[in-house]
Amino acid sequence: MAINKTKILVIGDLMLDKYIWGNADRLSPESPVPIVKVQEESISLGGACNVANNLIAMDCEVSIYGAIGNDIDGSLLHDFLISKGIDANCFKSNRPTTTKTRIMASKHQMLRVDKENNSHLESKVYTEMFEHIQARIMQYHCVILSDYLKGVLNAAFTQKLIKLANSLNIPILCDPKGNDYSKYKNATLLTPNKKEAIEATKIIIKDDKTLLNALLKLKKICAIKYPLITLSEDGIGYLNNDNTLNKKPTIAKEVYDVSGAGDTVIAALAMQLAQGKDIDFATKFANAAAAVVIGKIGSATATITEINDFLAPKRIIRDAQAKIINNIDSIDDILLTKKVVFTNGCFDILHYGHVSYLEKARKLGDILIVGLNSDDSIKRIKGNNRPINTQKDRAFVLAGLACVSYVVIFDEDTPEKLIEKIRPHVLVKGADYEGKDIAGSKYAKSIKLIDFIDNKSTTNIIEKIKNNK
Numbered sequence: 001m002a003i004n005k006t007k008i009l010v011i012g013d014l015m016l017d018k019y020i021w022g023n024a025d026r027l028s029p030e031s032p033v034p035i036v037k038v039q040e041e042s043i044s045l046g047g048a049c050n051v052a053n054n055l056i057a058m059d060c061e062v063s064i065y066g067a068i069g070n071d072i073d074g075s076l077l078h079d080f081l082i083s084k085g086i087d088a089n090c091f092k093s094n095r096p097t098t099t100k101t102r103i104m105a106s107k108h109q110m111l112r113v114d115k116e117n118n119s120h121l122e123s124k125v126y127t128e129m130f131e132h133i134q135a136r137i138m139q140y141h142c143v144i145l146s147d148y149l150k151g152v153l154n155a156a157f158t159q160k161l162i163k164l165a166n167s168l169n170i171p172i173l174c175d176p177k178g179n180d181y182s183k184y185k186n187a188t189l190l191t192p193n194k195k196e197a198i199e200a201t202k203i204i205i206k207d208d209k210t211l212l213n214a215l216l217k218l219k220k221i222c223a224i225k226y227p228l229i230t231l232s233e234d235g236i237g238y239l240n241n242d243n244t245l246n247k248k249p250t251i252a253k254e255v256y257d258v259s260g261a262g263d264t265v266i267a268a269l270a271m272q273l274a275q276g277k278d279i280d281f282a283t284k285f286a287n288a289a290a291a292v293v294i295g296k297i298g299s300a301t302a303t304i305t306e307i308n309d310f311l312a313p314k315r316i317i318r319d320a321q322a323k324i325i326n327n328i329d330s331i332d333d334i335l336l337t338k339k340v341v342f343t344n345g346c347f348d349i350l351h352y353g354h355v356s357y358l359e360k361a362r363k364l365g366d367i368l369i370v371g372l373n374s375d376d377s378i379k380r381i382k383g384n385n386r387p388i389n390t391q392k393d394r395a396f397v398l399a400g401l402a403c404v405s406y407v408v409i410f411d412e413d414t415p416e417k418l419i420e421k422i423r424p425h426v427l428v429k430g431a432d433y434e435g436k437d438i439a440g441s442k443y444a445k446s447i448k449l450i451d452f453i454d455n456k457s458t459t460n461i462i463e464k465i466k467n468n469k
Contacts, residue, residue, distance in 0.1 A: 006274045007061040007139060008267075011161060012048030012146030012153055012175075014066035014090060015098045016077040019043070024105035036105050043080060046100060048146035051175070052086045054267035057301035058289075060274075063087035063140070065129055066152055067121055073097040089132065091125050098150050118151045126157050134164060141274035143172040144266055145187070155183035162187050171273045175266050176200070181221050188273070189226040190218065191266045197229045205229070211237050212245040219243075226279050230265055230290075236283045248283045250291060264293045264302055320399035325408045339364075342424035342444070344371030344415040346378050348387045349461050350397050353453040360450050361428040362403035369406045369422060370398055371415040380413060414439035 019042045024034035045053045048066055055062045064081065068074030068090040074097040081088035095117040103111040121129075137143070143165045147153040158174075162184070165172035171188040179199045184190055194205050201217040203210055211229065219227040219239060228238040235250040268289035272282035285307070292302035341364045347354055362368040372395055378387045387394065395407045410418045419427065419440030427444035431451045441447055 005059065005061045006271055007063075007141050008055050008270055008274060009133070009137065009140040009143045010048050010052045010055070010062060010064045010146060011133065011143065012051070012066055013098060013148040013150035014049050014064070014068055014077060014152075015045075015047030015100065015148065015150070016049075016073050016080070017044045017046040018099060018101040020101065020103045022103075022105055024110065034105065034110060036103055036110060043076065045077075045080065045084070047098065047148045047150065048144075049077070049081060049086075050263045051144055051146045051267055052081070053084055054264050054289075054301045055271065056085055057303045058267060058271050058307075059304050060267075060271055061087075063089060063136070065089045065091070065133060067091050067093040067095065067125060067129075069093060069096040071097055073099045073115070089129075091121075091129050093121050093125055095119065095121070095151070116150060118149060120151050120154045130157070130160060133161070137164060137170065138168060140170065142270045143170055144270050145172065145174040145184075146263070146266070147175060147177045149177040153183075158183045159185070171270070173266055173270050173273070175262060181218070184224070185222050187222065187224050189228055189269065189279075190222060190224055191228060191230055191262060191269065192218075193230045193262060194232065208245055208247070211247075212239075215239045215245065216243065228279075228283075230262065235287055236265070238279060238283060246280070246283075248287050250287055261290045261294050264289050264300075268302075268307075320396055323399035323404065323406050324395045325406050339366045339426070340422060340424040341365035341368045341426045341428060342371065342415075342419060342422055343368070343428040344373070344410075344418075346373045346382070346387060347394050347398055348378070348389055350394075351457070351461060353457060355401065355403075356453055357430070357450055358398075358401060359403045361426075361448075362405075364426045364428065364448055365424075367405040368403060369408060369424070370404055371418050372398065372407055372409045374409050374411040377411055377413055416440040416443075419443045 020036070020038055021040040021042070022036040022038040024036045026035055027033065028035050048064060052062045052064045064086055068077055070092050074090065077097055078088050078090045096115050098116040101113040102109050143161070145153055145158060145161060162172055166186060173189045173191065174184045174187045176184055176190050176192050176196065181190065181200045192200060197214050197218065198205055200221070201214045203214040203217060205211050205214050215227040215229060215237065216239070218224065226238055228236060230236055233250055236248045238246055240246050265286045268286035269282045272285050288307050289302040292306045293300040341361050343361050358368065358370070372391065373381070375387055375391045391409050395409055398404050399407045408418060416439040420443045423443050425445045426448050427438065427441060428448050428450055429438055431449045433449060438447060
């Protein structure tokens with residue numbers, strides 16, 4: 001496997017989705033049912049396979065374990081997984097390959113035909129699969145159990161897998177099904193949606209109080225590290241370490257189709273936890289990933305680029321005012337997987353030199369955050385006659401520039417505290433700082449000095465105005 005990639009192991013119910021596309025413009029003479037004239041056939045990955053496909057889209061290394069039948073659909077599914085770059089470990093079973101065939105006419109689903117056997121696998125298949133997993137599990141950073149109640153993840157096998165992962169301190173996440181969650185006991189995290197959580201806890205979730213009670217009951221039933229419930233358009237809710245409720249609202253702008261969003265959420269959570277991120281960071285990232293896929297039609301995936309684009313200012317910022325951050329603690333929300341550039345200044349009367357400088361700074365990364373001296377700090381530095389424009393006006397004008405992602409007003413004489421909070425990849429200052437101490441430089445990964453344009457300054461503009469009186 002490639003170096004430095006996050007390696008995720010997915011175990012669960014392997015499913016093949018087939019689609020038959022056509023037109024239906026008449027009824028059968030044999031029976032009052034539509035006749036679908038087939039124009040095209042296609043396949044896609046379902047169940048645990050869709051989770052694996054989401055991880056591939058997020059640029060992870062993925063192995064999958066499950067069962068297929070000794071049939072054509074099983075061979076088709078195995079080859080399709082391989083073609084996607086997934087390490088497919090498909091163990092043959094006497095059961096048929098779980099296959100769902102949808103007959104579509106004019107983009108409407110006319111009929112779905114399911115071929116499946118939900119009984120447990122043969123004991124020898126469980127033994128062979130577990131031994132194979134046990135021999136390889138140390139190479140993975142995280143394990144996902146994707147349960148669709150198709151028989152692979154029975155209680156005994158699920159518990160063996162959870163105990164194995166826990167013994168090696170590997171996070172193990174479960175997408176649960178059914179109303180008995182005891183088989184997922186001691187997992188790191190479960191991802192039930194609200195309907196599934198209601199069935200498992202017997203608590204009707206209708207507000208924050210009942211949501212908290214359901215999370216507490218999940219924690220008691222399953223002894224999980226991170227009790228969590230996905231809330232569709234309301235985002236994700238989970239328990240803090242002190243058993244208080246934390247809700248991450250959705251950031252979706254347009255919702256077209258929620259099918260497959262649960263697979264995306266568990267994939268995104270697994271990726272972030274595998275990389276050592278905390279649950280707060282992981283849920284923010286998962287919300288962004290879900291927002292991408294529900295803006296598409298059908299079971300979709302979200303690439304890192306799409307997630308980053310969704311988090312980028314061009315998607316989440318609608319006007320200049322929204323770019324102005326008044327509380328530096330909220331900065332964490334915008335630093336997901338981005339190369340951050342930081343610069344600061346008074347920007348009293350915005351001019352050509354400022355804009356040129358800021359555009360050059362923006363090209364050094366994905367996000368440009370501008371620290372803006374408050375009115376009080378400018379008075380301490382430049383005297384009582386400055387600033388000419390208030391901090392509110394200066395912030396709004398700066399935020400109106402396309403190259404500026406966010407503006408943060410700070411009241412100290414230097415932005416060191418702000419830089420410590422942001423810890424940018426690149427700290428940008430003017431070329432006149434050559435050889436000088438730069439406040440906050442110890443918190444930045446690199447320093448970049450940019451030349452100013454000669455004779456372009458706020459002081460020159462003020463003097464010009466005075467001389468023209």
